Amino acid sequence: MEPEEQTPPRDAIAESTAEALELGQQLWALAAGGLEMLLRPWNAYQAGIVLAVFVAATLIARPIANAFHNWLRTREGWPRxxxxxxxxxxxxxxxxxxxxxxxxxxxxxxxxxxxSRSRLLTVIANLSLAWLIVSFATRLVGNPLLRNLVKYGAWIWITLRILGITEDAIHLMDGIAINFGDLRISLFLVVQAIVILGVMLTLARVISSVASNRIRANSDISPSMQVLGAKLAQILLFGGAFFIGLKAIGIDLTGLAVLSGAIGVGLGFGLQKVVSNLVSGLIILLDKSIKPGDVISLGDTFGWINALGARYVSVVTRDGREYLIPNEDLITTQVVNWSHSDKYVRLDLHFGTGYGDDPHKVRKIAIDAACGVTRVLQYGSKKPVCHITGFGDSSVDYVLRFWIDDPTGGLTNIRGNVYLALWDAFQAEGISIPFPQREVRMLNDPLPVRVAPGEDDG
Known part of the structure; x- marks a missing residue:
């Protein structure tokens, strides 16, 4: 025999339909009763008072708002x-x-x-106060979509509570449901989940923001550890808020744990690069090899660290470009950190002068020219020095070494300034800067005729 198809019992369908019709009739009766109550003489009188109060608030608010706005524009030193x-x-x-x-x-x-003659006014006053408090409180929610969901959900819930129809609304929303086997998802469960998760995530955001500010304000903690502490606090707080919210709704987390384990295995194979960058980011934060503010060179990219992210490092160059370098590249490739252990950087400039120039005088002129350039250090072991490096084909070769302590200010510009100072100093002192000269002769060209001294050209 073929198995009979499993269909919902007709009695259950009829019962659900009857409940929905009954709820609809109750809501219609409630709306009709509210309209009848509003049309009573004293209630109509109170509605007119509410309208008059609204018009008065609108007229008074305009000059106050303009004056307050102008006053805000003068508060230039205020924090954001x-x-x-x-x-x-x-x-x-x-x-x-x-x-x-x-x-x-x-x-x-x-x-x-x-x-009784001020009951409608009391209800409207309670609603307006509750709505005002909700509008201020939801400004703490950073995500616009989540903020609107929490705001309008809280408004609806408070309105139902003040009007005394909460139980009827819950019964109606709980009757609108979808069944997936043993799992039953109702409209009330969805609304409850949005509100609870929104509140929990908002609290986690506020707490994590306060914790991050406290960590960054502690000067005893290194910048890399500050970033690591802030990231760990955010992960723990948001993860805890999410699971606490699910538990408060009534969702069993046992099956979710098994499912998350299976998903984790799949993601481990499919997102190897992402996981590698995440792990590399943690390694960078723990070993303190790179921190915000460091000046680095990676290939042709030279700039300073702007921010350390979970997946990448933001590097800003002198021309305003911002490179997002994956964390894995900073671990597996050679990186020059110009300010890892200290902020001092030594630069070398190579030049040559003619053999007829006194090398002692050339070295002194070169050192004095470097000392006359701003950003060049002139104390202790960081003073500029100049050495002869060899005797070339057409010049005596030198190297001028000097130190700076602000690599974030750029390297190419300080090299150019020192080269320009050398040029001006050598021109003033008559020091020549030779360059190689070559005479090129074609093989088929006739040799030039040499005339002996004293002979006539004719």
Missing amino acids: WRMRAGLVLHKRIRGILFVLLIWTVVLVMQEMTWP
Whole structure:
């Protein structure tokens, strides 16, 4: 016999349909009752008061907002976070005034008349205050999409709580569900997951930001270890927030652990380069071979370290280009770190002078010319020196060595400045800079006729 197809029982389908219809009828009755209540004389009167308060808040907010904006433009020395807070406050001046005015009206009416005649005003005052608090609190969420989800979700939830229809809304959203075997995903579970994960990730972001600032402010920790500590704090906090959020929703993490292990094996083979760069980044941070601010040369790239990332290192060159070099390249290839152990860099310039020039005088002139260039060090063992390196075909060869302590200022420009100083000094002292000269003669050209001294050309 062929197995019978597994179909949902008709009673279950009918029961679900009946529940949905019942919830719909309840919501319709609630909406109709709210509309009828709003049309009552005292409630209509309160709605008019709310409209008048809104218009008054709008008119008062305009001059205050303009004056506050002009005042903010004069705060040039403020830090960035304080200026952002001022802009957020500027955008919500009307809402703040509306909350203050509506609560003032509510308190006055509660003292002067029956509580029932200010009930609608109290509800609107509570809603406006809650919405204002949520709009300020969600500014801590950095991601715009997540911020909007948390903001509107919190607004809806608070509105339902204030109106007293939370249980009906939960029952309705829980009835809209999809079943995958033993797993049941309802609309209420999805909303709950978004809100809880959003709150947990926001808290993790705030805590990690505070921890990173504290770590970077500690001068006893090296720059590389500061970056490592900040990265580890972010990984631990965000990972912990994610798993705590899943656990709070009610998702079983046992199956997730098995699944993550299988996915990890697959990713290990498919993302070898990515994993290699991540591990290389940790090695760079731990051995402190490269840190932000160091001046390095890698192949034809010369610049200073701008930032250490999880996958790459940002190197900024003198011409403003920013190279993103994979961490693996810094581990497996030869890198020149001009400021690894100290900031001093020695540069060598090679030049030659004629055989008729006194080498003692040439060396002194070259050292004095180098000392006259800014950025060239002139103390202790870092003074410029000049040595003869050999006797060439057409010149006496020298090397001029000098030190600098700011390689981030560039190497080519300081070499050019010293060469220019040598040229000016040699021109002033009459020192010649010879260059090789060659006479080229073709094989088929006739030899020139030499005339003996005293002979007539004719």
